[in-house]
Amino acid sequence: AWPRSDLDDILARTETGLADDLLPVEIFNDSAVFQAEVERIFGRSWVFVAHESEIPNPGDFVQRRIGLDPVIVTRDGEGGINVLSNYCRHRGTQVCQTDQGNSRFFKCNYHGWTYANTGELVGTPFLRRAYGEPLDGKEWGLLRAPRVDSRHGFVFASLSADVEPLGDYLGGAGWMLDALVGLHPDGMRVAGPPDRYQVKANWKTAAENFAGDIYHVPNLHGSMQEIGIAGGLDAGGEFGRPYEFGNGHAFMGIAWTTAVHPGFEFWGYPPEIKDHFDLSGLDEMQVHVVTHDGPIVGTIFPNLSFYRGIAMDGSGLSSVITSFRQWQPVGPGELEVWSWQFVWTFQDEQSALQDAVIGQMQFGSAGVAEQDDTVAWEGAPRAAASPWARRERMMFHFQQGNKSEVDQSPDLTWKGPGIRRLTGFGEHNQLHFYRHWLRVMQARDHSAEGDR
Numbered sequence: 001a002w003p004r005s006d007l008d009d010i011l012a013r014t015e016t017g018l019a020d021d022l023l024p025v026e027i028f029n030d031s032a033v034f035q036a037e038v039e040r041i042f043g044r045s046w047v048f049v050a051h052e053s054e055i056p057n058p059g060d061f062v063q064r065r066i067g068l069d070p071v072i073v074t075r076d077g078e079g080g081i082n083v084l085s086n087y088c089r090h091r092g093t094q095v096c097q098t099d100q101g102n103s104r105f106f107k108c109n110y111h112g113w114t115y116a117n118t119g120e121l122v123g124t125p126f127l128r129r130a131y132g133e134p135l136d137g138k139e140w141g142l143l144r145a146p147r148v149d150s151r152h153g154f155v156f157a158s159l160s161a162d163v164e165p166l167g168d169y170l171g172g173a174g175w176m177l178d179a180l181v182g183l184h185p186d187g188m189r190v191a192g193p194p195d196r197y198q199v200k201a202n203w204k205t206a207a208e209n210f211a212g213d214i215y216h217v218p219n220l221h222g223s224m225q226e227i228g229i230a231g232g233l234d235a236g237g238e239f240g241r242p243y244e245f246g247n248g249h250a251f252m253g254i255a256w257t258t259a260v261h262p263g264f265e266f267w268g269y270p271p272e273i274k275d276h277f278d279l280s281g282l283d284e285m286q287v288h289v290v291t292h293d294g295p296i297v298g299t300i301f302p303n304l305s306f307y308r309g310i311a312m313d314g315s316g317l318s319s320v321i322t323s324f325r326q327w328q329p330v331g332p333g334e335l336e337v338w339s340w341q342f343v344w345t346f347q348d349e350q351s352a353l354q355d356a357v358i359g360q361m362q363f364g365s366a367g368v369a370e371q372d373d374t375v376a377w378e379g380a381p382r383a384a385a386s387p388w389a390r391r392e393r394m395m396f397h398f399q400q401g402n403k404s405e406v407d408q409s410p411d412l413t414w415k416g417p418g419i420r421r422l423t424g425f426g427e428h429n430q431l432h433f434y435r436h437w438l439r440v441m442q443a444r445d446h447s448a449e450g451d452r
C-alpha cells in the first residue's frame with residue numbers, strides 16, 4: 001500500500017513550503033496526492049495525446065492515455081480527429097487492444113458490441129432477439145473527450161469541456177512550439193511509435209527536470225563527456241537561457257552562438273539540414289531564438305516534454321536530434337516514459353533514419369542519457385515513502401539562487417512572450433511548474449467530486 005496523507009494538509013504544507021522555495025517530500029509518493037492529480041490535473045487540463053503524423057490516413061488510430069484512462073485517437077472518414085474512451089459501454093472492456101492500426105470499427109471482444117471510429121455504437125450481436133430494436137448509437141457510443149485541438153500537428157485533448165482554448169492555455173509555450181517545429185513550413189513528423197518503459201519515479205520529477213534542470217547535466221551525465229559522446233557540459237549554468245511561459249510551462253535555452261562559436265546557429269544543425277530551413281512563418285523573436293538561443297529542453301504542463309541537441313553515436317556520426325516525451329502517471333511513485341523521435345518532414349529516409357537511431361541511442365529506453373536520469377529520479381518516491389523522512393517533515397531544497405552571486409532577474413530586453421533569464425543557475429522554472437501544479441490542485445471547482 002502507498003502512504004496516504006490528508007490532502008488538504010499536504011497542499012497547505014506545500015503552499016507554506018513554496019513560499020520559501022521548498023517542497024514537502026510527500027507529494028512525490030502519496031496516494032491522496034496522486035488521486036487528486038488524476039482528477040484535478042489530468043481530468044481537467046489539456047493533455048497531449050498524439051501527433052497528427054501518427055494518424056495521417058482515414059481509419060488510422062493509436063491507443064493513448066489521459067491520466068489513467070486509455071483513449072483511442074482516431075482519424076475518421078471525414079479526416080476529423082476523435083479522442084474516444086477505450087471502455088465499452090456494455091461492461092467496460094477495452095474495445096481496442098492494440099497500440100496502433102487502421103480500422104473503421106472497434107469490436108469489443110467480450111460480447112461483441114461494435115463502435116465506429118467516430119465512437120458511435122453501430123452493432124450489437126443478436127440485435128432482434130437480444131434487444132428487439134437497435135440501441136441509440138450516439139447515446140450508447142464511446143465517451144468522447146469534449147475538447148480536442150491541435151497545434152502544429154500536436155493533438156491535445158481535455159476530458160473537461162470547461163477549459164480555456166488550447167491556444168490560450170499554451171500561451172508562450174505554443175509560440176515556442178511553433179518556433180521549434182516551424183523551421184520549415186512542412187514541420188516535423190514522428191519517426192515511429194514511441195518507446196515505452198516504466199520507471200519507479202514520480203511523473204513530476206521528470207516534468208520538472210525537462211522544465212530546465214541544467215544543473216544536473218555536468219554531474220549526472222559527466223560520464224558521457226568522459227567517453228567522448230558529449231562535450232561542454234559544464235557550460236550550461238553560464239550559458240543557460242530559461243524561459244517561463246505561464247500555466248506551468250517552461251523551457252531552457254542555451255546561448256549556443258556565444259557558448260560554442262558565432263557560426264553555431266540553429267542548434268548546430270549540419271548544412272544538409274540547415275539549407276532547407278525557411279523561417280518565413282516565424283516572427284522576429286522566434287527567429288532570434290532559433291538562430292542563437294534555442295531550447296535544449298522544455299515542459300508543457302502537465303506532462304509533455306521536449307529535447308533538442310547534438311547527439312553522437314560513438315563512431316563519429318552526429319545528429320541534432322529532436323525528441324518529445326510524455327511522462328505517463330502510473331501510480332504515486334511510478335511513471336511510464338513514452339519517447340518519440342521526431343524528424344523533419346523534408347528529410348529523406350536515410351537521413352531521417354540516422355537521426356532517429358542516434359536519438360534512440362541517447363534518449364530511447366536503453367539510451368545513455370535516459371539511464372542516467374531515470375535512476376536518479378527513483379530517489380524522490382523512496383524518500384517520500386519513508387516513515388523517517390515523513391516524521392522529520394523533510395523538505396526538498398529549491399532555493400538555488402536566493403543568495404546566488406549571479407543575477408537571475410528577468411531579462412528586461414526580452415521582447416518575446418513570458419519571462420526570459422540570462423543564466424542557467426536558479427530553479428525558477430521548476431518552481432514555476434510546482435506553483436502552477438499547486439494552483440490547479442487547490443482550484444475550488446471540483447465538480448467531478450461533488451457527489452462523492
Ligand code: FES
Pocket residue numbers: 088089090091092093108109110111112113
Ligand atoms: Fe463490451 Fe459486453 S463488455 S460488449
Ligand code: FE
Pocket residue numbers: 216217220221369373
Ligand atoms: Fe538528464
